Amino acid sequence: MKLIAIAAAAALAQAPAAMEPPTGRQIFCAELRRVVEVAELGGDFTYLERSRAAPPRLGFEHGCRATGDEKKRYWLCGQNFAPESLSRDALAERIADCLPEAVRGKPSLARDAVFTLPYARIHVSELGGRRAHVGRIVELVVEAVP
Secondary structure (H helix, E strand, C coil), rough: CCCHHHHHHHHHHHHHHHHHCHHHHHHHHHHHHHHHHHHCCCCCCCHHHHHHCCCCCCCCCCCCCECCCCCCEEEEEEECCCCHCCCHHHHHHHHHCCCCCECCCCCCCCCCCECCCCCCCEEEEEEEEECCCCCCEEEEEEECCC
């Protein structure tokens, strides 16, 4: 009887560790994978807006939206006065961690980062900065590539 009680107590002690909420990075990766999967399936990003699941926000305060037309389709996220966690460098690092198969483009003079997959292109751009009167303006675009 004592053995059963000890085993039950051990199981209960381990339960909270297995039930920890996901980290911000895990949520970002799961949401990014959802967007990239839609790009792979043809790029009808309006599906993300209409599905029962909440649309991927990718950490942006006001979320993201589907945009474009039948020729070019995008999932667009943007924010003014963006925090450091949404800077180009922070987002590029998270994208590289989440999608190691994505090829990052060569650095340029523009403050942007471009990642390419066979069926999607991810573009992160940053303007302004934390000390600029307009703040940091960040845009993340996932484009379906036919």
